[in-house]
Amino acid sequence: MNQLQAAFYEGNQRIRIGACTPVPPGASEVQIRVSYCGICGTDLHVFHGAMDHRVHIPQVLGHEMSGTVVTAGASVQSFAPGDRVTVRPLAPCGHCPACHAGHSHICHNLKFIGIDAPGALQSLWTVPVHTLHRLPESLSLEQGALVEPIAVACHDVRLGGVASGEYVVVLGGGPIGLLVALVTRSRGARVVVSEVNPFRIKLAREFGLDVVNPLETDLVQKIMDETGTAGADVVFEVSGSAAGAEMLTKIPRTRGRIVVVAIFSQPPKIDLFRFFWRELQLRGARVYEPEDFEAAIALAASGSLPLDRIVTAIQPLEALAEAMHELEGGGPVMKILVRCAES
Amino acid sequence: MNQLQAAFYEGNQRIRIGACTPVPPGASEVQIRVSYCGICGTDLHVFHGAMDHRVHIPQVLGHEMSGTVVTAGASVQSFAPGDRVTVRPLAPCGHCPACHAGHSHICHNLKFIGIDAPGALQSLWTVPVHTLHRLPESLSLEQGALVEPIAVACHDVRLGGVASGEYVVVLGGGPIGLLVALVTRSRGARVVVSEVNPFRIKLAREFGLDVVNPLETDLVQKIMDETGTAGADVVFEVSGSAAGAEMLTKIPRTRGRIVVVAIFSQPPKIDLFRFFWRELQLRGARVYEPEDFEAAIALAASGSLPLDRIVTAIQPLEALAEAMHELEGGGPVMKILVRCAES
Numbered sequence: 001m002n003q004l005q006a007a008f009y010e011g012n013q014r015i016r017i018g019a020c021t022p023v024p025p026g027a028s029e030v031q032i033r034v035s036y037c038g039i040c041g042t043d044l045h046v047f048h049g050a051m052d053h054r055v056h057i058p059q060v061l062g063h064e065m066s067g068t069v070v071t072a073g074a075s076v077q078s079f080a081p082g083d084r085v086t087v088r089p090l091a092p093c094g095h096c097p098a099c100h101a102g103h104s105h106i107c108h109n110l111k112f113i114g115i116d117a118p119g120a121l122q123s124l125w126t127v128p129v130h131t132l133h134r135l136p137e138s139l140s141l142e143q144g145a146l147v148e149p150i151a152v153a154c155h156d157v158r159l160g161g162v163a164s165g166e167y168v169v170v171l172g173g174g175p176i177g178l179l180v181a182l183v184t185r186s187r188g189a190r191v192v193v194s195e196v197n198p199f200r201i202k203l204a205r206e207f208g209l210d211v212v213n214p215l216e217t218d219l220v221q222k223i224m225d226e227t228g229t230a231g232a233d234v235v236f237e238v239s240g241s242a243a244g245a246e247m248l249t250k251i252p253r254t255r256g257r258i259v260v261v262a263i264f265s266q267p268p269k270i271d272l273f274r275f276f277w278r279e280l281q282l283r284g285a286r287v288y289e290p291e292d293f294e295a296a297i298a299l300a301a302s303g304s305l306p307l308d309r310i311v312t313a314i315q316p317l318e319a320l321a322e323a324m325h326e327l328e329g330g331g332p333v334m335k336i337l338v339r340c341a342e343s
Numbered sequence: 344m345n346q347l348q349a350a351f352y353e354g355n356q357r358i359r360i361g362a363c364t365p366v367p368p369g370a371s372e373v374q375i376r377v378s379y380c381g382i383c384g385t386d387l388h389v390f391h392g393a394m395d396h397r398v399h400i401p402q403v404l405g406h407e408m409s410g411t412v413v414t415a416g417a418s419v420q421s422f423a424p425g426d427r428v429t430v431r432p433l434a435p436c437g438h439c440p441a442c443h444a445g446h447s448h449i450c451h452n453l454k455f456i457g458i459d460a461p462g463a464l465q466s467l468w469t470v471p472v473h474t475l476h477r478l479p480e481s482l483s484l485e486q487g488a489l490v491e492p493i494a495v496a497c498h499d500v501r502l503g504g505v506a507s508g509e510y511v512v513v514l515g516g517g518p519i520g521l522l523v524a525l526v527t528r529s530r531g532a533r534v535v536v537s538e539v540n541p542f543r544i545k546l547a548r549e550f551g552l553d554v555v556n557p558l559e560t561d562l563v564q565k566i567m568d569e570t571g572t573a574g575a576d577v578v579f580e581v582s583g584s585a586a587g588a589e590m591l592t593k594i595p596r597t598r599g600r601i602v603v604v605a606i607f608s609q610p611p612k613i614d615l616f617r618f619f620w621r622e623l624q625l626r627g628a629r630v631y632e633p634e635d636f637e638a639a640i641a642l643a644a645s646g647s648l649p650l651d652r653i654v655t656a657i658q659p660l661e662a663l664a665e666a667m668h669e670l671e672g673g674g675p676v677m678k679i680l681v682r683c684a685e686s
Contacts, residue, residue: 097573098597106597106622108572159622229451230440237615245615254441254449260618270613272580272588275603275627279449279502282625283598284618 004341006122007320008058012049015321016058023118023126027075030129032085034340036145036314037120038064039323041174046115047324054115062121062338063089063114066135066144076129084135086147087120087127088293089113105289112287121320123341133293136301142314143300143307145337148288150296150305152261153179155288157187158295160234160259164188169223169232169251172239173200173211175310175335176261180236181209182305189234192226194219194247199332207306214243223251231256231278238262242269248282249274258282310335348683349465350663351401355392358664359401366461366469370418373472375428377683379488379657380463381407382666384517389458390667397458405464405681406432406457409478409487419472427478429490430463430470431636432456448632455630464663466684476636479644485657486643486650488680491631493639493648495604496522498631500530501638503577503602507531512566512575512594515582516543516554518653518678519604523579524552525648532577535569537562537590542675550649557586566594574599574621581605585612591625592617601625653678 006020025031043061045051055061069083079085092099092107099107111117113127135144157180162168166189170181173195181204184191193211195201204211212219223232231253237244240262248258249271258280274280288296300307314337315323323336349363368374386404388394398404412426422428435442435450442450454460456470478487500523505511509532513524516538524547527534536554538544547554555562566575574596580587583605591601592614601623617623631639643650657680658666666679 097571101573101597103597103622106620108597228440230444254444254446254451260615262615263619264615267612267614267616269610270615271610272603272605272607272613272627273610275625276606276629277449277627279446279627279629281627282618284615284620284622284624286619286622 004123005317006060007317009046009055009061010058011052013047013321015047017318020122020124022124025071025073025126027073028129029073029126030069030076030079030132031071031124031126032067032087033070034065034067034120034123034125035141036066036337037062037340038145038149039327039336039338040064040149042115044324044327051115060118060122061114062119063087063112064145064148065120065125065340066141066147067125070124073129079129079132084141084144085132086135086144086293087113087131088133088151088288088290089131089148090287091117091128091131105287121317121338121340133297135297138301138303139297142311142337146307146310146335147293147296147300149175149335150179150183150300151288151292152176153183154295154299155292156180156236156259156261156285157183158292159283159285160236160257162187162189162234166190166233167223167227168192168234168236169194170236170238171244171247172237172262173197173204174238177236177238178204178207178310178334180238180261182207183299185209186299186304192223197330200334203309203334206309214247219247220250227253233257234259236261240264245270249280252278252280254278256280260284311337313337314339347466348660349403350660352389352398352404353401354395356390356664358390360661363465363467365467368414368416368469370416371472372416372469373412373419373422373475374414374467374469375410375430376413377408377410377463377466377468378484379409379680380405380683381488381492382663382670382679382681383407383492385458387667387670394458403461403465404457405462406430406455407488407491408463408683409484409490410468410684413467416472422472422475422477427484427487428475429478429487429636430456430474431476431494431631431633432470432474432491433630434460434471434474448630464660464681464683476640478640481644481646482640485654485680489650489653489678490636490639490643492518492678493522493526493643494631494635495519496526497638497642498635499523499579499602499604499628500526501635502626502628503579503600505530505532505577509533509576510566510570511535511577511579512537513579513581514587514590515580515605516540516547517581520579520581521547521550521653521677523581523604525550526642528552529642529647535566540673543677546652546677549652557590562590563593570596576600577602579604583607588613592623595621595623597621599623603627654680656680657682
């Protein structure tokens with residue numbers, strides 16, 4: 001029998017690998033053997049202590065995962081041991097105004113599993129059954145761990161209303177920006193990615209994406225040239241940078257749509273005059289709804305996304321802290337998966 | 344015969360009253376005897392020299408008007424001398440990407456008649472026939488001069504998607520904010536106006552509107568109390584103030600809609616994190632489309648708006664400069680009409 005392990009965040013960039021304490025599933029819960037868990041930008045924020053007010057140290061992080069059901073609670077009918085699954089890690093309260101309005105994914109009291117509750121970076125993980133989505137046989141468990149970030153991208157693209165034939169710009173070519181661009185392309189739209197990191201630029205170009213380094217190329221001019229001076233139909237702000245906040249009003253067409261995906265920890269200056277002048281539209285997009293997970297699974301299973309190449313490394317649980325530092329280094333890395341238990 | 348007069352802006356807060364030079368209408372134009380012309384915030388901007396790059400000094404200003412057709416051009420079939428009309432003062436180019444996209448009201452090369460071309464503050468005014476809207480007999484010419492700003496409000500409320508029963512906040516209770524609130528109420532929505540000017544507060548309250556002075560009352564708390572902590576369905580930013588820019592992200596519900604109506608000459612700081620967190624939506628709204636003029640005329644003719652009380656003074660053309668100073672004084676004034684010719 002393999003040893004059951006867990007990675008505990010213990011504050012201030014400290015990760016301790018220790019024994020996983022399996023939690024017996026309640027009536028509406030399942031226990032999952034976690035195969036892979038991806039590392040997300042949010043995990044990096046937690047690692048650096050920026051979210052210590054939300055986590056409970058020692059805290060198991062992680063929410064981009066794949067695994068297999070080990071035990072199902074007494075009331076669980078829709079899933080059984082052996083089922084390959086991923087988890088939509090949201091636990092809404094069910095009774096706040098957002099939940100009543102049908103926006104439970106952004107519930108006023110939302111618990112994000114992996115931040116506000118123990119996460120997937122452990123061998124055995126117990127979660128409510130309502131969070132599960134089944135992985136088809138055609139999807140490997142490695143690929144299944146990418147469903148969560150693909151669902152983010154599917155949500156963003158859906159809220160952006162991207163239609164076939166539209167001209168779309170993605171500001172920022174990290175994992176989410178890249179997936180937004182790939183999902184956009186899968187919808188039949190023309191997409192341009194703006195990114196400054198050389199490795200990210202190279203990788204995105206290998207995927208056949210049109211990538212511009214705005215420090216070298218005049219992005220506004222390129223877009224105006226390619227749209228007959230109309231501007232872009234849709235702009236996704238995934239960089240979280242002041243440069244992105246400034247760019248986002250310069251490039252959309254009249255009534256163009258802007259989707260804010262990135263987290264801006266400080267309010268940037270925004271050209272509201274341009275919103276008025278061009279009747280621009282902006283909306284924020286956060287996490288996902290169940291249909292976005294289903295769309296992500298279908299898209300991943302279609303084989304049309306270069307998922308295996310987005311994963312630039314698979315590391316053992318013991319290498320978690322090292323992997324986190326690597327992700328921050330700006331080097332040749334896109335998505336790192338962590339192996340949590342033997343499949 | 345009455346003397347034909349015009350008010351000429353001559354730069355730096357100078358207005359000269361001189362002779363109106365009637366322009367014979369071209370084939371698709373009409374000449375109108377202007378009865379009344381309201382003074383708009385944009386006219387004040389021009390008066391102060393802020394738009395000297397657009398006007399051609401000496402420039403006749405004015406675009407909120409009512410009048411009667413005097414002469415119709417050779418090709419004009421839909422209007423005849425004696426018709427009571429107002430003008431939608433937009434001259435789009437017809438061939439730019441915005442025009443092709445069906446957004447000719449925000450054409451890339453839009454000429455705004457009254458800024459980029461001679462305006463209505465004169466006895467006889469010649470305009471393209473496509474700008475005309477007929478005024479019904481039930482609407483006085485004084486009221487007819489309010490159709491243009493009411494159309495702005497109808498456009499804003501339409502783009503905000505205001506529905507019956509919704510909770511709406513209007514930040515700013517000047518002429519446009521007040522009209523947005525009144526149009527919102529006419530759509531069956533609950534509306535709260537935020538305003539600091541005592542006269543504007545008093546007038547809006549006399550119209551039965553719920554008005555809050557945010558310097559005295561905690562607006563956020565009031566809205567949360569009244570919406571069961573949900574927040575407002577729709578927020579209109581009509582103040583153009585830094586305080587408004589800060590407030591606009593604090594009060595909407597999840598996926599609440601924000602409409603930017605005001606002109607922000609400097610980009611304010613905007614809390615994009617809140618857009619992400621609550622999936623807020625924002626759109627700019629500028630001028631109007633033909634259907635907004637028709638909606639404004641129908642609403643004005645319904646008699647349900649307190650139009651006669653929104654007009655706080657009617658002045659002769661000679662008093663234009665004085666009226667402009669009065670509008671800036673923060674005193675007991677809402678909308679001033681200028682009498683341009685005898686009806």
